[in-house]
Amino acid sequence: MAEQQKNDAANPEPEGGSSPETAAAPSGETKAKPAIKINDAADAKAKPAAKTKAAGKPKEQVIKLYESGKRIHPKKAEGRFAKLRIAAILATQFVFYCIPWFNWSGRQAVLFDIPNRHFFIFNLSFGMADLIYLALLLIICAFGLFWWTTVAGRLWCGYACPQTVYTEIMLWIDHFVEGDRNKRLKLDKEPWNARKIRIKLTKYLLIFAVCAWTGITFAGWFTPIRDFVPALFNGQAGGGALFAAAFYGFVTWLFAHQMREQVCKHMCPYARFQSAMFDPDTLIISYDTERGEPRGARKKNVGRDETDLGDCINCTMCVQVCPVGIDIRDGLQYECIGCAACIDACDDIMDKMGYPRGLIRYTTENVLEHKYGDGDIKKQLLRPRVIGYGAVLAVVVTAFLVGVATRQTLRVDIIKDRGVMVRENSKGWLENAYNLRIINNSEKEQTVTAAVAGFDDIALTGLPEGGVKVGGRETLTIPVQVSTIPEYADKGSHSIEFTFTYREEGSAEGHTITEKSNFIGE
Template identity: 75%
Template structure:
């Protein structure tokens, strides 16, 4: 009788192992540190700056006003958000076509905060080998103390990051004391907690998993690559066959390539790939492997560049590497660059030439028409006035459309609209029944406005059409 095969358990999902990258040192690591410091300086410091008596950059969503230094944007300016998104998209396409995933490796928030978490790991737990050893140790007082210290630092960073994020939408000089006084609003508390937790979860727990499995950019980047795109590559022709050898032995004498198979390029990789296996979508272009390999090449007295920024065409000897810079000005790069320049120019021009005072005429639908004490027909309107200036504005409204027409509800001195605010003013327009028969009649509002401190300045004019309902 045949023996029955033993039952086997097949796991459809394999949990990923924790990656503990070695801290890379070198020119590209220095560039990455500089970019991280600049981006975080912008993120953490700008909300604390003041401009004309208010927070310099504030996205006041409840008040529907965005303040960006001397520029005030209102809901009608959402078109500039579209322009900014187009600018960002084409900027990313353009840069990816030139140099691959440099954004991912140096400035992406996921990379930036993951790097900060790795700095904390290295500061508290030590280098890669010490961290690996600590993870294997049983729990004891020493391990608990080290882990507690690390997570305390991580909590401080994540909490302050969350509070700063909320401070871009709520005045931060009021927000921070409110947190410590336990008087913070529910919306601000949720924003800070959500962003702080997202920073902890994405940058410390998930880390490279976000880049590998969650980021859509890693999936469609290949559509923007071509043979002339700068990528991080391993020179297989020079490096193979790889193998260990004595320090003072040349690769020719050893009968091997320049790669000594030290695996340092793998140990420093934050996503845990081996660049020697070729171009992979997981590679974020951080160049840590280049720094690690160059350091080994220096120790072996071999020339640098076994792993380097190059192009696939140059590796295939289609042209010498000295021609790489000339290949940057190819049609795809030029096309993206032209579109990027046009979008940027249009965005800047329209931003600085937009109407900073706007008026919306809103007909009161509750009362279509009524007769006032003077026997005139009267319609009710709400003037919604938006002042996107940094200075108070005074508006002098008038109305036309009938031989006899009156505008009531407005002071003779005009309507004062505070800087960067939106107000609603109810008014009444009246005319005699002889001029306004049944149905709708076109009328026109005219608003002459100027700064409150420029009494002698020439007034600017806004005209808005409306309709008057007759009896």
């Protein structure tokens, strides 16, 4: 620690913000780290060389266990990536908050009705027998995340992850009520008084409203929201839906407002295993060390070629806007969520200084090592890892789409009556009894007829002559009997096959499914 303090004293860095890692510098004064003495004749030639000199490895960071966290107050970032992030938040929250209110064919457009074991997604209807499609959907999400991470790093985290989205919404509330970063820091240091209580109370009322409505909307994905909201205010809401709303609202407050970046740093598993999917061609946010070092303050009108400093003026704006409180200049870190707030902040400073943008930018490790240029990044998309993940993803997506398009909306389970293995009917034929459980997963009434085969002379009784009508999302259990001549069914088990034909009411086109069962002879 003493050695570090000596180094800091020998290499003072001016303060462009409020970062504790920088030292104060007089306004408008150029201050640089000591350089090796060179002769005056070579001075003009040496300056450009010093500008492109690599700064070497970043400082090592010591991670202390059980260290108490400090509240991060990020400065509001403005720029093209901030606008893109706002657009992503609006798009995702439109889906989350609005879709449950849409109606489709007289019911909620998207509803995961767990108590009744039925899921509705617009014109698609899924029962418990269709859980294989849910498994495929989860596999698609997993491989989609793997593929996307290999291509673009943690863009999902920075723009669409619910934790990031709700944290950003909470920061909007902070900024709206308390002001920008410096005002929030000042307010936190103030003693409690009437003004501070009023501001904090206003903020928490807005946060409570957002969290409460978020919880109500979440419950509305699992229970009809048009019935749930009035029932909630009338005190007649069901216990399960009420618990879901309260729990999700509480978690939103806890994770997005209280814990914020701590969730990304310490709880999210994605931050831990993402490095396994990174390669030197993965898109990351990086600080161009060669261009930026050695960093230091300078007058605004000083040209790039008039100083032996790099383009980084050490303003620390990239640190101040970071929602997880890291310094991107220290290199790629697992805490970085790829939100690009530091890029917007740095680009703004570069514009003011008259320097080209891109000191901090989306790039790849191989670009920084000069293996190819920024313009060739797109050409690296067709590399083995990306193709491999993409191929698996394409196969699973195809299987999902084909399965959904060709799935049967009606299912029949044939249950053998074990109470009576075999008996003789009034005609002298051998008879077995079965229960047909007919499950209609569609929302339309279906007419079901059945036939059986397995012997030269076989009969099916118990179903109406014109078939049985099964209502939408209805399950019927119907007892039927199968009989045959004793000569055909000797002692033992014989394979038989049921053929069911079903069609929608008013439709001439039918669909056929077959199910196998056994006939017991004597």
